[in-house]
Amino acid sequence: MSGQSQRLNVVPTVTMLGVIKARLVGATRGHALLKKKSDALTVQFRQILKKIVSTKESMGDVMKNSSFALTEAKYSAGENIKHVVLENVQNATLKVRSRQENIAGVKLPKFEYFSEGETKNDLTGLARGGQQVQACKAAYVKSIELLVELASLQTSFLTLDEAIKTTNRRVNALENVVKPRLENTVTYIKGELDELEREDFFRLKKIQGYKRREVEKQMASARLYAEEKAAEDLSLKKGITLGSAHNLLSHASQKDEDIIF
Amino acid sequence: MASRGPVRTNNSALIAMIADEDTITGFLLAGVGNVDLRRKTNYLIVDSKTTVKQIEDAFKEFTTREDIAIVLISQYVANMIRFLVDSYNKPIPAILEIPSKDHPYDPSHDSVLSRVKYLFSTESVASERR
Numbered sequence: 001m002s003g004q005s006q007r008l009n010v011v012p013t014v015t016m017l018g019v020i021k022a023r024l025v026g027a028t029r030g031h032a033l034l035k036k037k038s039d040a041l042t043v044q045f046r047q048i049l050k051k052i053v054s055t056k057e058s059m060g061d062v063m064k065n066s067s068f069a070l071t072e073a074k075y076s077a078g079e080n081i082k083h084v085v086l087e088n089v090q091n092a093t094l095k096v097r098s099r100q101e102n103i104a105g106v107k108l109p110k111f112e113y114f115s116e117g118e119t120k121n122d123l124t125g126l127a128r129g130g131q132q133v134q135a136c137k138a139a140y141v142k143s144i145e146l147l148v149e150l151a152s153l154q155t156s157f158l159t160l161d162e163a164i165k166t167t168n169r170r171v172n173a174l175e176n177v178v179k180p181r182l183e184n185t186v187t188y189i190k191g192e193l194d195e196l197e198r199e200d201f202f203r204l205k206k207i208q209g210y211k212r213r214e215v216e217k218q219m220a221s222a223r224l225y226a227e228e229k230a231a232e233d234l235s236l237k238k239g240i241t242l243g244s245a246h247n248l249l250s251h252a253s254q255k256d257e258d259i260i261f
Numbered sequence: 262m263a264s265r266g267p268v269r270t271n272n273s274a275l276i277a278m279i280a281d282e283d284t285i286t287g288f289l290l291a292g293v294g295n296v297d298l299r300r301k302t303n304y305l306i307v308d309s310k311t312t313v314k315q316i317e318d319a320f321k322e323f324t325t326r327e328d329i330a331i332v333l334i335s336q337y338v339a340n341m342i343r344f345l346v347d348s349y350n351k352p353i354p355a356i357l358e359i360p361s362k363d364h365p366y367d368p369s370h371d372s373v374l375s376r377v378k379y380l381f382s383t384e385s386v387a388s389e390r391r
Contacts, residue, residue, distance in 0.1 A: 049377055056374060060360055067362045070287045082286040089302065092295035095273040096330045098353075109353060111330055115292060116273070133290070140291035144276070151331040151355040154373055158352040 007184035012192035020189065024182040031174040038167040040104040045160045048153055055150045062146050066139035073136040081133065094141065096148055101156075106163040111152040113144060274330035277323040277354070278304040279316060279338050283362050288333070303329065307338050317342050329354045335361040336371070 010016045074081060094115050101108045276293050278285055285306050288294070295303045305311075305319040320342055323332045336358045339346045349356055358371050 052373070052377065056371070063360045066287055067283070070283060070290075070362075073290075082282060085286050085289050089289055089294035089296050092275050092303070093292035094276070096276060097273055098330055111355075113276075114273070136287060137290045137292075140287040144288065144291055144293065147333060147357055147359065148276075148331065151357050154357065155352040155355045157373065157377070158350065158355075 006181055007188050008181060010185060010189070012189040012196075014193065017186065017189045017193070020182055020185050024179065024186065027174055027178050027182060031171060031179065034167055034171045034174065037104050038164060038171055041106060041160055041164045041167060044103050045157070045164060048156050048160065052150070052153045052157060055146065055153060059143075059146055059150060062139075062143045066136070066143045069132070069136040069139040073132040076132040077130070094144060096151075098152075103160075106160065108156040108159055109152065111148050111155070113148045274354075275303050275328050276331045276333060277326070277329045278333045279307060279319055279323070280304075280333065280335040280359070281338075281361050281363070282306050282308060284335060284359070307335065313341050317345060320345055324349060324351070324354055324356070326354075332356050333359050335359060335364070337361055337364040 008020070010020065094113060096111045096113050098109045098111050101110050275295050276288075278288055278293065280288075285294075285304050289304070293304075303323070305316065307316060316338060320332070320334070323329050330353060332354050334346070334356060338361075339358045346356060346358075356373075358373075
């Protein structure tokens, strides 16, 4: 794996080891937190998913109802009702408002519909079929309600999807890149420090050995010197008593070559 | 998350529609329709004379307009511009595919539902949807 070989480019010192270890602790904690966040988001995501599927299914029924109500209205109020409606469009009375919901730090937009002002189509179908028109209107308002809910679910779905992807990417980055790199750095620094210690130890051993040899050599030479000195002393003493006296005598008897006459 | 636009709060937004005449009529009756000062509507009636280009332009306009929060689009219209609908991935405005009167609703064509299925191909959706 490529993560095995890589490490941070740092100076292998004890201080750096502390720093890297602190970073490793931070990365571990961040990883745990992000993992929790990802789990929370996934739970929410599943719920929304479930709701989306069920709402989509009920949407079919609601839309069928409203289409049927429209057909009823058309039947009773005449085909030209749609022209009246299309002509009467001015300002939207049914609008949506969005607010935010916060789930594990992710802002999810929520839509809700509201109506403002009076509806313009109150007099539509006054001649005939007014009741059907109002029923049709109610049915469509109901389907709008459902559709708005579905829209907010869908928006949450997309937002959450993206948030989960981002969070998972971060989790994976921490788990597979940052943490191994920090761990590699820690082992590298430890290895390097051990190596230095071994070198130091070896050098100390070496110096100790050298010193001991040196001391032994000196001791040996001192001993030798002492022995020699003792022997000399002894011989000196002997010489004085025996040898030197004998020498003196023999010197006297010998012919001295310095004396020329 | 950088691609996500700012989520506006506490102000009203419109619901845009691209659908056949009957569906539009119904929603207009409910009071969704809006005509601004330049006589621009927030809906597009799709009939046999409407070209795909017109639908595309309307879709692009509705999805880029600031005051639109939801775009309702009939499924058979969405099928005409499927590539646009599928490539659209912003959360706001939300694109909702609705069934139309004379075309039955097919959940498998829905871009969001297909994405849901793509994400959870085996586990939740299959069990949820029987």
